[in-house]
Amino acid sequence: MWKQTFKMFRVSVVKTLMFLGLGGVLLLFSFLPVLNIFAYTAALFLVAFDCMDYSLEAVGYGLGQRMRYMFREWSQWTGMAAGLALTLLLPGSTLLVIPGAVVGAALIFKPENQKP
DSSP: OHHHHHHHHHHHHHHHHHHHHHHHHHHHHTTSTTHHHHHHHHHHHHHHHHHHHHHHHHHTOOHHHHHHHHHHTHHHHHHHHHHHHHHTTSTTHHHHHHHHHHHHHHHHOOOTTSOO
């Protein structure tokens, strides 16, 4: 039990540091013309990854397994990012939609050992 707890804590710390680094770079890019579009898109992918990450953590995936899953299921990840982008059209709606996005990601998550 403790081994799993420390593994998930380590993954959370690494993920937090990774998000801080990427977020800083995206913040800088958001001030540059043309690059701001790529920064916005990357930020949406980060939010979608974070929503889907809850299910991956519950199964006990490490950071490498999480990244492999996200690259394998890229269309699912892109669709979630696009859906989250639509919520930004109405100010404040993202705060209401994010919990639903986490639940939706949990419902569509399929671990490797699960038969379809």
